[in-house]
Amino acid sequence: MIVGAGIGGLTSAIELAARGLEVTVLERAGAPGGKMREVQVGKAPLDAGPTVLTMRWVFEAICEAAGSSLAAEVDLEQAEVLARHAWSASERLDLFADLERSADAIAAFSGPAERQRFLAFSEDARAIYRTLKEPFISATRPSPVGLVRRVGPGGLGGLINIKPFATMWSALGEHFRDPRLRQLFGRYATYCGSSPYAAPATLMLVAHVEQDGVWLVKGGMHQLAQVFAGLAQRLGATFRYQAEVSEITLERGRVDGVTLANGERIPADAVIINGDTNAVASGLFGKRVSRAVPATPPPERSLSAITWNLVAKAEGFPLSRHTVFFSGDYQAEFDDILKHQRIPRAPTVYICAQDRDAHDGPAPEGPERLLCLVNAPAIGDTHSFNRSEIEQCAQSTFGLLERCGLHIQQDPAHAQVTTPTVFEQLFPATGGALYGRASHGWMASFSRPGARTKIPGLYLAGGSTHPGPGVPMAALSGRLAAASLTADRVSTKR
Numbered sequence: 114m115i116v117g118a119g120i121g122g123l124t125s126a127i128e129l130a131a132r133g134l135e136v137t138v139l140e141r142a143g144a145p146g147g148k149m150r151e152v153q154v155g156k157a158p159l160d161a162g163p164t165v166l167t168m169r170w171v172f173e174a175i176c177e178a179a180g181s182s183l184a185a186e187v188d189l190e191q192a193e194v195l196a197r198h199a200w201s202a203s204e205r206l207d208l209f210a211d212l213e214r215s216a217d218a219i220a221a222f223s224g225p226a227e228r229q230r231f232l233a234f235s236e237d238a239r240a241i242y243r244t245l246k247e248p249f250i251s252a253t254r255p256s257p258v259g260l261v262r263r264v265g266p267g268g269l270g271g272l273i274n275i276k277p278f279a280t281m282w283s284a285l286g287e288h289f290r291d292p293r294l295r296q297l298f299g300r301y302a303t304y305c306g307s308s309p310y311a312a313p314a315t316l317m318l319v320a321h322v323e324q325d326g327v328w329l330v331k332g333g334m335h336q337l338a339q340v341f342a343g344l345a346q347r348l349g350a351t352f353r354y355q356a357e358v359s360e361i362t363l364e365r366g367r368v369d370g371v372t373l374a375n376g377e378r379i380p381a382d383a384v385i386i387n388g389d390t391n392a393v394a395s396g397l398f399g400k401r402v403s404r405a406v407p408a409t410p411p412p413e414r415s416l417s418a419i420t421w422n423l424v425a426k427a428e429g430f431p432l433s434r435h436t437v438f439f440s441g442d443y444q445a446e447f448d449d450i451l452k453h454q455r456i457p458r459a460p461t462v463y464i465c466a467q468d469r470d471a472h473d474g475p476a477p478e479g480p481e482r483l484l485c486l487v488n489a490p491a492i493g494d495t496h497s498f499n500r501s502e503i504e505q506c507a508q509s510t511f512g513l514l515e516r517c518g519l520h521i522q523q524d525p526a527h528a529q530v531t532t533p534t535v536f537e538q539l540f541p542a543t544g545g546a547l548y549g550r551a552s553h554g555w556m557a558s559f560s561r562p563g564a565r566t567k568i569p570g571l572y573l574a575g576g577s578t579h580p581g582p583g584v585p586m587a588a589l590s591g592r593l594a595a596a597s598l599t600a601d602r603v604s605t606k607r
């Protein structure tokens with residue numbers, strides 16, 4: 114039994130069904146995908162969650178394990194421009210899939226010395242990724258000692274070199290002289306819902322993950338969820354939507370089923386929970402299983418967001434598929450969010466222009482589909498963001514875009530706003546935190562629960578578990594949960 118059809122739950126469903134197990138997925142929403150959801154603005158379907166797909170190999174491996182191939186299931190195109198970045202109407206920098214092209218763009222933007230520093234930084238990011246890929250990212254959750262053991266004496270130098278005890282911000286200060294580049298690469302911490310001022314330098318690996326390829330899914334990211342649900346179904350899994358699980362039931366300390374919010378009881382010999390681990394810890398699945406995982410105290414939550422899904426005409430600035438408009442004071446932005454727990458007064462703005470193609474072609478004629486996102490504190494469970502707060506945030510958000518030359522002809526009738534309060538309603542017990550526990554401090558990555566819990570028959574999958582958030586990482590967690598469940602079944606039978 115799988116509770117939740119986010120990418121972690123869907124992956125577990127595929128893997129278990131492919132091994133011939135009887136699988137039922139219970140999902141409280143009306144469609145698969147979880148955060149990888151789609152909203153309707155007017156008649157247009159828009160991605161309202163993740164937009165940047167990386168680590169293609171993860172999805173290839175899942176499809177292959179299911180006897181198919183990624184190419185047969187999903188139409189993917191590699192983005193030529195990883196992202197466009199702007200600080201004002203005249204300061205603009207593109208990063209490209211081609212490393213040398215990025216280096217040349219950096220030379221033109223910040224000078225030849227910075228070009229060299231960028232290449233050295235990229236090498237470092239690649240080394241961190243390579244050091245951690247097998248012993249940490251793809252493997253069951255290790256402790257710090259376990260990680261050292263896994264890399265072995267030969268890999269120890271590599272582990273020390275990845276600077277686990279330095280913050281990302283200080284490490285980036287050693288790499289770059291141009292503060293704009295430090296800000297650009299510091300933003301990768303937010304891909305894990307974290308602040309570059311508190312995240313370990315290890316998160317620089319995200320830069321390599323992007324450099325390794327950003328993929329665009331034909332039909333939008335939500336399509337990937339639909340395809341994965343379809344694949345699981347073809348393998349025999351059953352899906353029930355609008356089915357909210359209110360309790361995991363135990364018999365002699367072992368999982369024996371679930372109860373739905375409508376009172377229906379469904380027996381099961383094992384359950385994988387794909388909801389946030391804090392939902393388990395805070396008792397949303399019943400008091401008896403709440404001890405299975407530690408709670409995430411509110412100060413340790415990752416970032417939330419305020420998003421606008423729009424269908425509008427965007428003119429005056431050449432948007433790429435992914436464009437970031439940076440705030441003038443990055444430290445103040447994170448202080449606002451994390452120290453003062455308020456919407457940043459001057460936020461950095463990310464825009465996904467869903468109708469722009471992989472080759473940075475011309476803008477579509479007429480209105481286009483846009484997702485605008487700013488980071489926000491995960492306080493959606495204790496604070497309801499009122500209209501004037503949102504309007505103020507919209508003014509600073511769209512004001513920055515105007516200053517950079519981008520005019521979006523907004524029609525409120527063609528916009529949908531999502532606040533941390535709405536994210537909390539969609540993903541209970543998170544406060545709207547979109548990435549589980551923040552990766553702040555070197556121990557944070559080791560504090561995410563692994564797939565196995567203290568309760569026999571109860572497993573976890575999703576972005577709040579090991580190896581971490583983001584679509585590919587949550588998918589990997591789904592693989593790990595399926596593998597743990599299968600291994601335990603075999604050993605119990607023995």
Ligand SMILES: Cc1cc2nc3c(=O)[nH]c(=O)nc-3n(C[C@H](O)[C@H](O)[C@H](O)COP(=O)(O)OP(=O)(O)OC[C@H]3O[C@@H](n4cnc5c(N)ncnc54)[C@H](O)[C@@H]3O)c2cc1C
Nearest residue numbers: 117119121141147148162163164165358388575576583584
């Ligand atoms: C706006 C936004 C932008 C993002 N951008 C990116 C990006 O560009 N790239 C990237 O890789 N990642 C991005 N992410 C993060 C990424 O979307 C998530 O890390 C990933 O999708 C989480 O997957 P998951 O497996 O944890 O499941 P989730 O998506 O969290 O889904 C969990 C599912 O469990 C269901 N559920 C919970 N409780 C119950 C219950 N009691 N009964 C039944 N069902 C239940 C929920 O309804 C939900 O469908 C973004 C997220 C958001 C919101």
